[in-house]
Amino acid sequence: MEACKCEEKWEQLNEIIKAHRGQPSSLIEVLHKAQELIGYLPKQVLIAIAEGLGVSLSEVYSVVSFYAYFTTKPKGKYQISLCKGTACYVKGAPEILERLEKELGIKAGDSTDDGRFSLEVVRCLGACGLAPVMMVNKRAYGLLRPDKAVAVLQTYQ
Ligand code: FES
Known part of the structure; x- marks a missing residue:
């Protein structure tokens, strides 16, 4: 709290x-x-x-x-939701997840110690045409690659 x-x-x-x-x-x-x-x-x-x-x-x-909705951990100021639905999965979401986890030093479901970011994996975000997709709070980013996803994070640093 x-x-x-x-x-x-x-x-x-x-x-x-x-x-x-x-x-x-x-x-x-x-x-x-x-x-x-x-x-x-x-x-x-x-x-x-x-x-x-x-x-x-x-x-x-x-x-x-x-219930996935409930969480026992505080969310970060910036909540990253990476889609691992089918379209995003086949277009490289697992590599993006791996890279984000490495960059942030946390696993999906966790938050960074400074409370800045939390990372979660979600199902289809409804933007499959832009797969792979992630959201940071309410903003969506599509056609991602691992480097591009990291660059997005840097805009929130
Ligand atoms: S599967 Fe990722 S947006 Fe639909």
Whole structure:
């Protein structure tokens, strides 16, 4: 959680949990709201939700890991989504991924230590004609090659 807004966010989170106290069936809804509020789902948040709703922590973890939408790690300021759908895959997405991972020093699913970039692999972004494609936040970059993808990153440094 962002340090400066931590207390305020905990208060809001507690309100959300309070509204669903003892209601295990609200788990997904509460997780959604918590992630919208905080940006990700750190362990202490999952513990608070498990206790509040009356479900086991392992059940909470299994739901969080089942849905790709949920993340237990903070996202970077710049969120890189590399497409590994079929069109992008055959046009070289694996080589681009390898290069991005090397350049950033992280694996897909992680964020850089400085919080600047996070990298994730996604399915078809709906721009197959421009394969291979990646997005940085809401901006799309197509017809990539490994060097070009690195050059794109440098514009965000
Ligand atoms: S497969 Fe990558 S945009 Fe469609």
